[in-house]
Amino acid sequence: MTKSFADDPSGLSGMGHDNVHDFFEQEDLEEYYGKDERKKPEKLSYYYDYVAYLHLLLVKEGKKKGFVLDSPSYLKTIKKLKIGWKRVTWEHNEIFPNTIKLSKELSELIVKKHRYDDVTSIVCSQDEKFLNEFCQGIMNHKRFGEIEEYPTCCINSHIENKWHEYEMVATALDPNLATSLANSVVTMRNGSIFPFNEEQFDHESKMFSQILTTREKFPFVIHQACQKCLDIDQSPTSKLNTDFQEFCTKKAPEIYEKILDGAKGEILRQKKNLSISWKEFDEERRFS
Numbered sequence: 001m002t003k004s005f006a007d008d009p010s011g012l013s014g015m016g017h018d019n020v021h022d023f024f025e026q027e028d029l030e031e032y033y034g035k036d037e038r039k040k041p042e043k044l045s046y047y048y049d050y051v052a053y054l055h056l057l058l059v060k061e062g063k064k065k066g067f068v069l070d071s072p073s074y075l076k077t078i079k080k081l082k083i084g085w086k087r088v089t090w091e092h093n094e095i096f097p098n099t100i101k102l103s104k105e106l107s108e109l110i111v112k113k114h115r116y117d118d119v120t121s122i123v124c125s126q127d128e129k130f131l132n133e134f135c136q137g138i139m140n141h142k143r144f145g146e147i148e149e150y151p152t153c154c155i156n157s158h159i160e161n162k163w164h165e166y167e168m169v170a171t172a173l174d175p176n177l178a179t180s181l182a183n184s185v186v187t188m189r190n191g192s193i194f195p196f197n198e199e200q201f202d203h204e205s206k207m208f209s210q211i212l213t214t215r216e217k218f219p220f221v222i223h224q225a226c227q228k229c230l231d232i233d234q235s236p237t238s239k240l241n242t243d244f245q246e247f248c249t250k251k252a253p254e255i256y257e258k259i260l261d262g263a264k265g266e267i268l269r270q271k272k273n274l275s276i277s278w279k280e281f282d283e284e285r286r287f288s
C-alpha cells in the first residue's frame with residue numbers, strides 16, 4: 001500500500017499545491033539536487049502529499065486522533081487504508097485571540113463578514129464518537145488544530161498571527177478603527193492587495209521564516225511550529241516530530257527519504273520568498 005503511494009503521490013494534502021508545483025516547474029534545481037533522477041523537481045513538489053499520507057497512517061494506527069482534508073479526491077486513498085471518515089459541511093469562521101487591539105464590536109463584525117456556511121471537508125478518524133460529536137458545526141483555526149492535535153502553543157500562535165493581519169489592515173486604513181471598516185478590512189486582508197505596506201510585508205516574511213525553520217527542524221509535522229517551539233529544545237512540536245519520524249521509519253520507510261527531500265525543496269521555496277525585500281516587492285506590485 002505504502003509502496004504504491006510512494007510511486008504515485010496524487011494531490012493528497014490540499015495545502016496550496018498549485019503554488020508548490022509552480023515553484024518547482026519554474027526553478028532550476030539541478031544545482032541544488034544534482035542530476036539524481038529520483039530527485040526530479042516534480043517529485044520534490046509532493047512534499048505535503050507524502051507528509052499527509054504519513055499522517056493518515058498515524059490516524060490509521062491510532063497515533064493521531066484526526067486529519068482534515070479538503071477535497072473528495074482523497075477518498076480513494078482513505079478507503080484503501082480503511083480509515084474511518086466523515087464528510088462534514090462546516091460553518092467556517094475566523095477566530096480572534098484574547099489579546100486584541102481592535103474593539104470587540106469591530107472584531108465580531110470582521111468575523112461575521114468573513115464567515116462561510118458551506119465549506120465541505122473530509123475528516124478522518126478511527127474514533128467514531130469523535131467524528132460524530134466533535135467534528136461538526138463550526139470550523140475555525142482552533143477547531144482544525146484540535147482535530148489534528150497540533151500543540152496548543154502553535155494553535156494559539158497561528159490564531160494570533162492570522163488575526164494580526166486583520167489588525168494591521170484595519171490600523172492602516174483608519175487609526176480610529178471605526179466599525180464601518182469591517183467590510184474593507186476583510187476584502188483587503190483576503191485580496192491580492194495584501195500585504196500593502198512594510199509592516200504587513202514583514203509579518204508575512206516572519207511567517208515564511210517560521211515555515212522554513214519548521215521544515216528544517218521538524219520535517220515530519222504538517223503544521224507551522226510557533227516561535228517558541230522553534231526556539232527551545234524539547235518543545236511540543238519537537239516531541240511530535242520525533243514520534244512521527246520514528247513511526248515513519250517503522251511503518252512507512254518507503255516515504256522516509258521522500259519526506260526529507262521534499263522538505264529541502266520546501267526550504268528552497270521559502271528561501272525564495274524571503275529573498276525579496278519590501279522595496280523590490282512594492283516596486284513590482286506598483287508596476288504590474
Ligand SMILES: [Zn+2]
Pocket residue numbers: 151152153154155225226227228229236237
Ligand atoms: Zn508551539
